[in-house]
Amino acid sequence: MTAPAFKSSYALLMVDSPLRSAAFYRELLGLEPIEAQATFALFALETGLMFGLWSKHTAEPAPGAPAGGVEIGFKVANAAAVDAAYGKWLETRDVRVAQTPVNLDFGRTFVMLDPDGHRLRVFSTPE
Template structure:
């Protein structure tokens, strides 16, 4: 029986990435070591940041090949987070825009992982 779900991102420096995600998520990691950092998101998902230099087997895919999707309740929250992340100096790949599934923007973390914030359009 599985009791927890983890998303693992391979990063160059877990300490640097942990600092980045602490600012973005407004929470500290629940675990931090030289090769790994762990956050527990409000949804219960565990977000692990693992040193790409110590992962076995060595990763083959490059960052940006997938996205971490962060759903919010409404378009105003998308705009609020976009403004906050922009003020933090976060690179934004896609400014807030209405797409077929909802209202969204896309940023990247220090390793090039895509972070999509979105509010679904409910019909």
């Protein structure tokens, strides 16, 4: 028996308030959610990835770990795009800087934290 071909199509974060988080990500990503309820919000990203925000108070089963143990990565075209994204994201309400733009082994990057402490990494690989 062969294993099914899995294709990543969905990312879900457990958050305190999906509506508050949806407002944050609307501003950060420049996208409108395709669904926004008190317990769940959903964005359709250009890559085809569905990005959901589920209330940690109503999720089943309840989450067992705090935020910050996983990163959501956003790859951009080049180092200049990393720096531009950093400037734009600094204008976003409720964003916290975890790492300013820096060159690491894999390329240029920075990390911000959302209102719940989830890590959001913007990066580019060497040109």
